[in-house]
Amino acid sequence: MSLEAPWTRDELLSRLRDVGASRYHDKHPFHLRMHEGKLSKRQVQGWVLNRYYYQTRIPIKDAVILSKSEDSAFRRAWIKRIHDHDGTPGGDGLEPRAQEGGLVQWLRLADGVGLSRDEVLNLSRVEAGTRFACDAYVSFVRERPLLEAVASSMTELFAPEIMADRIAAWETHYTWIDPAILDYFRARPPRARRDSTEALDFVTTHATTRAAQELCVAALVTKCQILWSLLDAVALAYPDEPSLAEPSRDGPSLREPAT
Amino acid sequence: MSLEAPWTRDELLSRLRDVGASRYHDKHPFHLRMHEGKLSKRQVQGWVLNRYYYQTRIPIKDAVILSKSEDSAFRRAWIKRIHDHDGTPGGDGLEPRAQEGGLVQWLRLADGVGLSRDEVLNLSRVEAGTRFACDAYVSFVRERPLLEAVASSMTELFAPEIMADRIAAWETHYTWIDPAILDYFRARPPRARRDSTEALDFVTTHATTRAAQELCVAALVTKCQILWSLLDAVALAYPDEPSLAEPSRDGPSLREPAT
Numbered sequence: 001m002s003l004e005a006p007w008t009r010d011e012l013l014s015r016l017r018d019v020g021a022s023r024y025h026d027k028h029p030f031h032l033r034m035h036e037g038k039l040s041k042r043q044v045q046g047w048v049l050n051r052y053y054y055q056t057r058i059p060i061k062d063a064v065i066l067s068k069s070e071d072s073a074f075r076r077a078w079i080k081r082i083h084d085h086d087g088t089p090g091g092d093g094l095e096p097r098a099q100e101g102g103l104v105q106w107l108r109l110a111d112g113v114g115l116s117r118d119e120v121l122n123l124s125r126v127e128a129g130t131r132f133a134c135d136a137y138v139s140f141v142r143e144r145p146l147l148e149a150v151a152s153s154m155t156e157l158f159a160p161e162i163m164a165d166r167i168a169a170w171e172t173h174y175t176w177i178d179p180a181i182l183d184y185f186r187a188r189p190p191r192a193r194r195d196s197t198e199a200l201d202f203v204t205t206h207a208t209t210r211a212a213q214e215l216c217v218a219a220l221v222t223k224c225q226i227l228w229s230l231l232d233a234v235a236l237a238y239p240d241e242p243s244l245a246e247p248s249r250d251g252p253s254l255r256e257p258a259t
Numbered sequence: 260m261s262l263e264a265p266w267t268r269d270e271l272l273s274r275l276r277d278v279g280a281s282r283y284h285d286k287h288p289f290h291l292r293m294h295e296g297k298l299s300k301r302q303v304q305g306w307v308l309n310r311y312y313y314q315t316r317i318p319i320k321d322a323v324i325l326s327k328s329e330d331s332a333f334r335r336a337w338i339k340r341i342h343d344h345d346g347t348p349g350g351d352g353l354e355p356r357a358q359e360g361g362l363v364q365w366l367r368l369a370d371g372v373g374l375s376r377d378e379v380l381n382l383s384r385v386e387a388g389t390r391f392a393c394d395a396y397v398s399f400v401r402e403r404p405l406l407e408a409v410a411s412s413m414t415e416l417f418a419p420e421i422m423a424d425r426i427a428a429w430e431t432h433y434t435w436i437d438p439a440i441l442d443y444f445r446a447r448p449p450r451a452r453r454d455s456t457e458a459l460d461f462v463t464t465h466a467t468t469r470a471a472q473e474l475c476v477a478a479l480v481t482k483c484q485i486l487w488s489l490l491d492a493v494a495l496a497y498p499d500e501p502s503l504a505e506p507s508r509d510g511p512s513l514r515e516p517a518t
Contacts, residue, residue, distance in 0.1 A: 066325070077348065079342070086331045
């Protein structure tokens with residue numbers, strides 16, 4: 001633990017951005033290949049399928065964060081994240097207006113890349129490594145103080161850019177995917193900006209010592225490791241293969257037969 | 260654990276109502292005296308102050324319940340309870356309309372019975388027994404399976420009647436209280452009916468064995484004990500005293516001097 005003076009908000013933000021620059025999952029080889037248009041349909045499906053498990057953990061970890069706060073105003077702001085994923089019903093007069101959630105949008109994405117809705121929903125094809133990484137996120141948030149739990153959400157700082165790149169890359173390279181199903185990616189940037197600003201405000205206000213700030217940076221490192229590990233699991237389960245449309249330069253003859 | 264056939268929905272509801280009939284806190288001597296108009300202003304204040312701590316635990320335990328569910332539709336329904344207590348902000352276009360929460364209404368009630376807002380908010384005058392009982396509720400919900408956590412909420416089955424009685428009793432007996440501040444009690448009955456029906460539906464659907472049903476009944480007993488224990492703590496801390504306005508028949512001379 002450091003006894004040095006706390007960083008200013010800008011210094012803290014700079015440290016957090018350094019974490020993103022070196023560790024955010026946009027640098028993962030599988031992710032680079034996704035945005036370069038080099039994934040097969042099967043690999044895209046594998047990513048969508050496994051990433052759905054991550055999506056299902058988000059409202060759960062956000063509910064854990066809600067349950068850790070003693071502050072009604074904090075909860076009133078944070079609860080929007082749960083609605084963003086679960087959606088809101090509407091219509092009985094006591095409730096806000098209906099709003100579609102990110103989970104439903106993700107399921108439409110899964111339909112659109114050719115996955116069976118049932119096998120996405122029942123999570124039976126999710127890799128063990130994906131489960132361990134995503135469950136580790138929920139456990140981290142459950143076991144750590146509210147401050148570190150909030151800090152771990154700040155990968156949202158880096159999300160708007162990756163979403164814009166993804167939409168462009170998918171529209172360019174994966175022309176077999178209907179662009180209409182990319183709603184999830186389109187909806188994220190404004191929410192990610194709002195959410196990451198809120199989280200940064202909270203962390204800046206509540207991490208008043210250098211030691212606390214360092215724990216927040218460490219929380220963001222852990223979160224980046226979680227996202228990275230998910231892609232490791234997907235990359236291992238869905239290795240590169242010669243595409244039917246574009247055989248690799250080495251040609252199919254050098255590959256082992258499927259076993 | 261019982262190996263007998265599961266109860267029907269009506270039989271289960273009848274068991275739950277039996278728990279309410281014998282154990283719900285409307286039978287507690289302090290509560291009976293409240294509705295008979297026999298509490299002093301100081302006792303009413305003591306109840307409002309201590310019960311505020313219970314109110315603050317509700318959105319926390321509901322967030323714990325949210326975090327225990329894997330079902331987006333369940334969470335989408337249950338999350339309303341958190342809004343009911345915390346309220347919703349509104350206005351940025353991504354959010355539902357603003358709605359006042361029960362915690363704010365309770366604070367207005369506290370103002371109206373003459374408590375200092377600060378000493379209500381900082382919880383410094385909450386009795387230890389109140390904290391232990393309310394914290395036990397959050398712990399129960401955290402430690403038990405979702406089914407029992409939901410079952411423990413079903414004191415809402417008995418709430419609409421007690422609220423109607425309370426408004427009538429307070430308006431009749433505590434004429435020093437402005438009836439305009441009883442909004443919290445007025446807002447509860449429709450929500451309690453909606454919430455208890457939802458919880459009963461969930462319990463009926465998911466408690467498919469007699470053993471599971473018995474655990475649900477036991478959860479409701481525990482919850483009734485929690486509400487009862489809160490009133491024990493308040494009654495011990497705020498014993499009856501000759502009112503300044505209405506001296507007791509024995510007269511003040513028989514009382515011990517204050518120590």
